[in-house]
Amino acid sequence: QVQLVQSGAEVKKPGASVKVSCKASGYTFTTYDINWVRQATGQGLEWMGWMDPNSGNSGYAQKFQGRVTMTRDTSISTAYMELSSLRSEDTAVYYCARVMGVGASQRRLLDYWGQGTLVTVSS
Amino acid sequence: EIVMTQSPATLSMSPGERATLSCRASQSVSSNLAWYQQKPGQAPRLLIYGASTRATGIPARFSGSGSGTEFTLTISSLQSEDFAVYYCQQYNNWPYTFGQGTKLEIK
Numbered sequence: 587q588v589q590l591v592q593s594g595a596e597v598k599k600p601g602a603s604v605k606v607s608c609k610a611s612g613y614t615f616t617t618y619d620i621n622w623v624r625q626a627t628g629q630g631l632e633w634m635g636w637m638d639p640n641s642g643n644s645g646y647a648q649k650f651q652g653r654v655t656m657t658r659d660t661s662i663s664t665a666y667m668e669l670s671s672l673r674s675e676d677t678a679v680y681y682c683a684r685v686m687g688v689g690a691s692q693r694r695l696l697d698y699w700g701q702g703t704l705v706t707v708s709s
Numbered sequence: 710e711i712v713m714t715q716s717p718a719t720l721s722m723s724p725g726e727r728a729t730l731s732c733r734a735s736q737s738v739s740s741n742l743a744w745y746q747q748k749p750g751q752a753p754r755l756l757i758y759g760a761s762t763r764a765t766g767i768p769a770r771f772s773g774s775g776s777g778t779e780f781t782l783t784i785s786s787l788q789s790e791d792f793a794v795y796y797c798q799q800y801n802n803w804p805y806t807f808g809q810g811t812k813l814e815i816k
Contacts, residue, residue, distance in 0.1 A: 623753075630796065630807055630808070630809045630810050631745075631747075631753065631796055631798075631807040631810075632807070633798075633804055633805045633806065633807070645803065647803075647804035648710075648804065649804075681752055681753075683752075686755070686758075686764075691741065691758075691759070691800070694741070694800035694805060695743055695755060695758050695800065696745075696753075696755060697755045697764060697765075699752035699753060699754075700752065701752065702752055
């Protein structure tokens with residue numbers, strides 16, 4: 587069965603960086619894009635960006651451009667999201683999610699999600 | 710960026726009742742609209758995509774309708790496990806954006 591297992595909670599100081607991992611299993615890792623979505627406590631969902639594990643290509647929401655980097659290590663079927671210059675507003679649960687399929691529309695739908703990683707930014 | 714607005718923010722209903730949740734886009738998203746359900750402490754779950762197609766394993770009591778800028782999620786007969794937060798999301802234009810959510814609570 588498809589599983590996405592994320593790394594554990596992090597506490598960071600303002601200005602620092604955080605790197606969250608997302609280990610995939612149960613399918614061919616390079617076939618499906620991985621996206622990242624975050625959710626501040628008690629708030630809604632915010633789409634951060636996507637990464638194609640096959641090519642390494644990625645796309646980011648403008649809000650995060652320059653601060654976020656999405657990468658992968660295909661040898662261990664793991665995707666990474668690194669966010670730099672952290673500020674208190676970045677305190678949130680970060681989710682990785684796999685897309686539904688390889689078609690144009692299916693690549694925009696998230697049908698398998700990780701359990702979430704809480705990142706707390708505090709001095 | 711397309712803004713998605715959901716209403717109401719909170720909906721108080723009883724099991725067995727019919728629930729109707731609304732979602733409006735700031736510009737047309739065609740039928741590129743999905744609905745997700747999220748329960749406390751869990752990741753979201755895809756319910757509906759293409760405005761009206763149920764995702765795999767989603768019960769028939771969930772249905773979606775609409776196109777352009779106005780969309781509706783209907784739950785025909787509420788079960789106890791349906792009380793959760795529901796988000797609409799457009800995937801017509803990047804960045805893909807979510808509504809702020811509708812909390813469906815037990816009356």
